[in-house]
Amino acid sequence: MLLVCVHSVRAADFAGSVQGVVRSASGQALPGAYVKLIHPERRLTFMVISQAQGRYTVNNLPPGQYTVQGIGNGFQSKPAPVDLTAGRPATADVSLTEKQGAVVPNGWVRTPGRVSGNELDSELPPPNLPEGDGKQIVQAKCPQCHYLHRLTQMRWTRDNWEKKLAWMRERIHENPARAVDWTDQENKILLDYLAKNFSNTTPKFDPNGRLSRTLLKGDAARYIAVDFEAPNPDAAFHDLTVDPGGVAWANQLNVYALAKFDPKTFTFTQVPPPAGGTKPGTLAHMGPPARGAGDSIWMAEIGANRRWLQFDTRTMEFTSYPVPPTLKGNISGNTMVADPNGKMVWTTAGTRIVGLNIQTKQFVAYDIPSWVETKKNPNAYGLDVAGDGTVWFAEREVNKMGRLDPATGKIDEFPTPGVDIPRRMGTDWDGNLWVGFHKTGKLVKIDHQTAKMTFYQPPTENSGAYHVVADPKRKVIWLTEQTADKIARFDPKTETWTEFSLPIVESDARRIELDPSNPNRIWWAGDTSSHLGYIEVLDK
Template sequence: MSSHPLPAKKGYDPRQRDRPNQKREEATDASLAVILFHPGPNALPADAQTSDALTGQVTSAEEGPMEGVLVSAKKAGSTLTVTVVSDQQGRYRFPRAKLEPGQYSLRIRAVGYELNGRAAADITPQNTATADLKLRKTQNLAFQLTNAEWIASVPGTDQQKTSLLNCLGCHTLERVVRSSYDATGFMQILQRMATYANQSTPLHPQRRLAERALEQRGEERQQAQRQQAEFLSAINLSSSSTWEFPLKTLPRPQGRATRVVVTEYDLPRPTIEPHDVIVDSDGMAWYGNFGEQTIGRLDPKTARVTEYPVPELKRGWPTGMLSLRPDREGSLWLGLMYQGAVAKFDRKTEKFQIWSLPPELNKDNTQINMTSPLHYAVDGKLWTQNNGIAAVHRLDLASGKFETFEPFKGSTKTHNIYDVIADSQNNVYFTEFANEHIGRIDAKSGMIILYPTPTPRSAPRRGMMDAQDRLWFAEYRGNRIAMFDTRAERFQEWVAPTAWSAPYDVAVDKNGEAWTGSMVSDRILRLDPKTGQWTEYLLPRSTNIRRVFVDNSTTPVTFWVGSNHGASIIKLEPLD
């Protein structure tokens, strides 16, 4: 982590808020000519010309050759952006298979720097184009910071900074620190924010119809909101025209983290929120729309997107879905959230089958987020949960009847059952996001056991069960990923290498490596559990990462994730 003094203001107002879903392409000087880079006949050796479509060196006056600069290329009129990373010599290379012939615009990501003028490249079928990129120091460092860098920069205790993680589900922290609200103004904002559904964004806000049963209320809530309002008004621009603290930045990628190709597929509308992305056996990428009543299919070869409308069962309630998980036959299962139901989508017939909660359970605060369909064939029953009442439901697929398990019934404390994940015998494990518990419900007896994680207040969020019945999950507030061996009843935790990574989910690949993504730092994290070695891949732009998925059919494996606030799907291909 490095610290930078605030740059002098030149032509921008730090009070100006960021626009939601804005793609932050680096600022360029309009007075500079657009530079077109054409292939030279003797620019590179013949073997390089056959393997690379575009190459070049990234340099700056301050550093000379620059490692870890993300270089992105987008063809005119295309919905695809391809990104590579410069190596230790500052050289970047686009494989020929990744760029078809045509005219491309280029942009970079390197915190503290921007392109010294616009850059473009003309890609031809045979030769290798060359584009050497000169960078200059940015005059607007604040515009480039990730949420993690803002959290690291602002003054405050760890407890105060942890409260900022609650802001990231709907918008960036930049909106907060650029605001000018005092504590009184923030109290009104926080009270209003509490009425929005968790899939809200600035482009598509949605109101809750009722509060969750087991969450803060009364004076306890008022006190928490007052404390947060005072903290937020101390780190924004309410008393000054500029920030009174240095801006801190994270280091650029190095070594193994530069050996990667990232492809980003734009989706048809900016309001699409691809919360969960998975890849089926045919290589198609499917996404659930967190804010709208649709799911979608992306063909990675053609970039064509097909959308399927999901039935709206409770008009007037918030729309959207959270989990998207396959069963062993390849059908897709969804939790329809405030619509109060579970859905199954048959990929072959392209038809939905719906199971709604009965009226006595289908209340204003009902929120069915997750399903666990992988092992329902064991007993014909599907596990799901209800965030509105901190409960777990079990659906008998033959009869359509629901059973309800309430581990925290009667509690006066805040509880939030986030994910449900079944083992090979269809016993279910759940994550308790408000605190630090992993829970187990025995499929035969219904007995409930709670296991506290080694890290207090770790906020277990989402995860997966591996073939050995080991539960892998992310600890959002604990800044860790963890594994719970369900047979030995033993935990193991790994601390993320970067502070305030706040991992959301975990996927384990065929090689035993664990992958997670940060909602906060725009980084994909790869862990070798045997050695404890981490690799962090930086993504090309601000990415609100949620569910993570690894496609094990490729070698090396391929990582997929949705940009939940950026209306795009991201494919990350490590080169080793």
């Protein structure tokens, strides 16, 4: 029997365990079925795969009231309670007597079947909005700045909708030529309408809707998954990084604090940044974090304080790097990376690439040629440093890859074959780039010397290939399949794939990162779900 341990490498703080057998309705033992253990109080879900004779065991669990459910072969068990007392094992056999929940087609957030993200909203007809007071105001005012599809994908509390509306009006007042504000009375109607129809309490898809309908075999059955739901449903964990001790740190798009999740204790805390020269505006937040040298994490502050921050995860102290007044325009974007040479930190920033020399504290910015030539925002997105020190980035709005030579400031651009929507990338052990093409669902290798692109197709169609990281020790590539709720492993030598499902539907897993303290563990963060977690591959 395989013992599946939630923390198989370092010592855990808990000694609880649950074991049992998964059987079909006829009593047949089922290896290769999912087993979920849900701890509502701690907002945790543990998912393992049954092994030989249908047996499963999960160790190192915190005590408390759990719900257990088995899923496999198109069937599932009724959720059953399990009371786990500290230090005492519990037994929970499950029988898959009910049909598995309805299939949820792969797709962008709240829109199953549509794989592309918001960058292609312009190609779609307007969504059908719910009837009611406020609909006409939404249709008249909101398209001034964005397409209505973005609004319909949100699931926020009333409090966060109120903040969002205030934030939008602040932006309008900053640039009155861009849009016309709405009245205070219209604002009240808008708030009621949005909070009613696009609330965090809106019914969700079946949580098992994207789990496999067939029993898992081989390497696909040798992993565990841990999922944590934020206590604040509006948090929006867009990105995360992992410190040398294996603790995850995430930025929150709707909270002015860095989030910390410790997998040893399953505790969640928040660390606000130090006060800046200006009071933070509505919905100010930290930008995507990036692991730097030693115990450091880098991030930009998104808001009134134009600064980058270096955070020491050991001393819990911040160091501020103010952006000089002479550097106008965006100073942050969707990805930040610390150069392995230890000298620079880089970020995408919409129409340009921005860097910071750590030693001199000097910022540099390089405009992207396609922006200079057309004045169309290329929306520079993912970014990483190649083996030769050049900085590569994805231009998702214009379907190009860019390459910056930091020594000269020269940027070369390389078109992708079509409407591919390149997202995020990682550098492998040979210094080459690997990129997720989101729209076409391809994993793409780019030779950093010749810019030649080689394409690989994941087993799952319409998977929403998103972010890539390379494991130099095992020489494998990891890919987020964002619209399929999976994380995939690809072996370039054998060109073989293994896919691992996440415990919930619409996890919206975007950024992934290898755990430096545990080479078998891959972390992920979900923006619109406000969940984060990891999968851990079990050695043979």
